[in-house]
């Protein structure tokens with residue numbers, strides 16, 4: 365059984381990188397009729413907040429990434445919140461202690477800083493020096509009796525290489541000599557992320573872990589922990605880090621990054637999903653807006669690129685426009701009514717056909733329903749007039765009034781053109797004052813389209829205003 369997981373730390377909003385990780389794991393599980401687990405990694409008690417965990421669920425739900433097991437729903441491998449699994453971690457830490465796979469380390473932060481400084485000076489890669497690895501039982505007891513609280517480090521093999529068979533990058537060799545003994549339990553007793561995630565992945569029978577490149581080395585360390593405990597290790601696949609337009613690590617400076625922010629700006633889940641899926645992965649036809657099922661069908665790890673994708677909002681906008689068009693005008697109409705309940709009656713009194721034609725015309729240039737609403741300001745009430753009104757206007761009003769056919773843009777267009785020609789008026793000379801009377805704005809969609817959508821009575825009333 366394929367089992368994947370998304371294991372965020374609730375220390376902030378779900379951001380683009382995290383959402384892509386969640387999406388890829390979800391896609392991979394679905395593709396193989398597997399299970400997708402949500403685990404909350406809150407062992408960093410100082411930075412973790414319950415409210416962030418709640419918002420993470422909401423954002424995942426909004427993205428429609430359904431989970432088979434999660435903290436609220438439970439499942440056969442629970443609990444799914446790490447702070448509720450402390451007894452499990454203690455049990456396995458004891459096994460590691462009994463096996464002498466880990467050892468207590470009493471080095472002070474100052475000592476560690478000095479060691480690091482020295483290594484850098486020698487041109488060596490900084491790593492734990494191994495200072496406490498050879499302490500005798502007597503020395504350890506003395507330190508403990510004198511009140512020192514150790515952290516516990518994993519004793520990494522001193523020689524040899526570790527080969528990580530990565531699902532995206534292929535085989536990568538790591539030299540043990542370059543890997544320092546890492547902490548699995550902090551001096552306050554809490555397990556580190558390296559330990560808790562390694563245990564949980566094994567105990568929750570996670571078969572595949574897809575995550576960012578920054579975790580490559582963690583996969584080595586976590587496999588070491590799992591092997592020391594004779595636990596199974598998942599297969600790992602690391603996807604390249606998303607960078608900003610400046611090719612640097614994403615940061616607040618480089619623009620919006622949280623799913624919540626895009627959501628609040630009116631982006632649709634399917635456009636965000638489409639966008640996220642293309643950050644490192646390319647579907648067969650990269651310009652098609654794929655449905656959830658099509659995405660699942662097409663997704664494969666073999667098509668993940670190893671170079672960093674750039675977070676470019678223009679691409680997200682491209683998908684958003686596709687998604688808006690795909691949802692259609694009837695959906696847009698309902699959204700507008702929902703966004704502006706005070707305008708609902710005004711909308712609903714209008715004739716649907718010409719109103720929908722106008723909405724179609726406007727929405728092509730808009731990113732979200734609220735953008736559409738903004739550009740419909742004139743529709744609800746025209747701005748005040750600040751220019752003189754030409755003497756021929758009452759005549760145009762009469763001509764329009766005499767239209768006996770259906771009040772639709774083609775007929776209005778023909779009628780206006782005929783009048784313009786007869787009068788010998790130039791384009792702008794004729795249409796500009798009409799537009800100002802009708803909407804109060806300098807620019808906008810084609811006038812006949814606007815008039816048709818407003819309806820005959822409203823159009824004539826506006827043209828007759830002074």
Ligand code: GLU
Nearest residue numbers: 371372373405561575579
């Ligand atoms: N809690 C870790 C994070 O949010 C999870 C990393 C992982 O996928 O193992 O970075």
